[in-house]
Amino acid sequence: MPIDPAAFRTAWPQVVRSLAVTTRSLDSGEEYAAEAFARAAAQPDGVIDDLVGWCVQVGRRSWLDAVRRQAVLVRIQPQLARPEVAPVDVPAEPGDDLDDxxxxxxxxxxxxxxxxxxxxxxxxxxxxxxxxxxxxxxxxxxxxxxxxxxxxxxxxxxxxxxxxxxxxxxxxxxxxxxxxxxxxxFTVGQRDAMQPADATQDPARDALTLAEALVAQYPDEPEVLGLRAVCRLGLARRPGRVRDGVALPLDEVDRSAWDQRFLSAGLGDATAAIARAEPPERPPGRFALEAAVSGVHATARDAADTDWPRLAQLYDALLDVWPSPATRVARLVVLGRLAVRDGGDLGPVERDLEELVADGPPYAARDASLALADLARRTGRTDEAAGRYRELLDVLPTGPLREFCRRHAG
Structure with missing residues (x-):
């Protein structure tokens, strides 16, 4: 019986959690869940009405068989004496309404x-x-x-x-x-699936689901609201990023295609996240600041209208609370935009990007290389830009971003 991907993604955490409670081990819960789903996939169509209940029952029986083989029958005798068709729901702790x-x-x-x-x-x-x-x-x-x-x-x-x-x-x-x-x-989803063909295989959507579950638990926590804002605004801006299988640069993104429902909800979350952070006692954290960055991009009419000085300020603040290579690259991209717009010196920005290409982790080196290629392209250095895009073809997976580089590699 082929298992529908959406049904699997919904059932998997429920089965793992239930079997982890039964076996008292996360590792064992995952192992027996995998075995149960494999058996489910081998069943004829129509045999399984309740995928979660069936897999939990099969997983429990597999665990009991393993325990028998380990000669601890006495310890599990009460469980073996239960009716053949036992309830599969694990009793929740008082007040425990957590998503699985x-x-x-x-x-x-x-x-x-x-x-x-x-x-x-x-x-x-x-x-x-x-x-x-x-x-x-x-x-x-x-x-x-x-x-x-x-x-x-x-x-x-x-x-x-x-x-x-x-x-x-x-x-x-x-x-x-x-x-x-x-x-x-969410980052993996946005980086690897710019245009996902299957909504059930979309890590970015999965991240939003988890962010929504977190907000249900922590409705007044600025960082939780900020994370949901980042997910909502990122998903709102995803339509219009690709045309004919080719990724579009920021200047060419079709903003009319953006999801207005996500956009409005994300901006509301971003505003609430910043409002609930109370400087100086409680300055904005990583996700409140990332939400503010997304908000600046989401409210600009086009790339030229973007408030690049405000973005530079936000990235300076973000660098203080989350000094990651990804933050450094993003900040340098903004400084490069300002230098091109105002006729400033690109030398310091490009030297810092080259340093990240040489010494940064692979994802930061890739993003820094893309930033350098973009700066060369937008300042008329076409041969240099083409060479950088050709180098990126060796590290980018097949997809819209690689196709963009291929088209600009000459």
Missing amino acids: RLALLFVACDDAIAPGAQLVLAMRVVCGLTVRQIAGHLGVADATAAARLTRAKSALARARGEFAVPDGPARADRLPVVLACVAGL
Whole structure:
């Protein structure tokens, strides 16, 4: 029975969470869920009415079989004595109305795991990204990301023993890492799927779903509102970025195609995020500032109308709270725009971009190379621009962005 991708993405976190509670292990929950879904896919059509219930039941039975083989029959005798058709719903803790994927995110972002390993575990088990996608997002080798995933699962099992969704205070402590995971999922979606063919395989939409679940839990938290604003505004501006399979530069984006519903909702979130941050006691954080950046782009009539000085100020503030290579590249792009517009010296901007190309992680080096090619193209250095676009063809995957570079590589 072929499993519909949308049904799978909805059912997977519910089954993993239920089996993790049963087996008291996130790693085991994932393992038995995978086995159950594989068995579901092998069933004839019409056999399974309730995919979640069926997979939970099959996963539980597989676990019980494994426990029997390990000669601990006495310990699980009460569970084996239950009726053959047992309820599959796991009783929720009092007041626990967490979305299943969100619950798993909070489990994966345990402070007993190293920060880099938290991200890998959450993005693989919960967000469903491949090891290669995770490695690309973090700027590490595939083998490094895979090793972090293995260590994270082992560390979680050693530190906590039994699977349990953290309570309110523990969730609040883990919230910054959870936000970073959702933001990473959104970034991967926007970078790798500029024009997704299938809405069920769209990491950016998945990120918005998680952001909405976070807002339901933390409706007054500026960073949570800021993250949802980033997702909404990013998705609002995605239509019009591609024409005939080719990515469009900012100056040529069809702004009339933008999703006005997402645009309005995202601007409302961005305004609320900044309003709820109270300087100097509580200055805007990473996601409130990123939301403000998106808001500036979303309200400009065209690229020339964009408030580039305001963007430069926002990126300076963002660099203070989140000094990542991605922030550095974005800030330099804005400074390059200002230098071209005002006839300023491009030398410092291009030297800093060259430094990121040489020493930055792969994603930042790629984005810095694109920025350098764009500066050369817009300042009439066509041969230099063509050469840079040709070099990018070796690192960009097939898709609209690579097609843009191919067309400008001469």
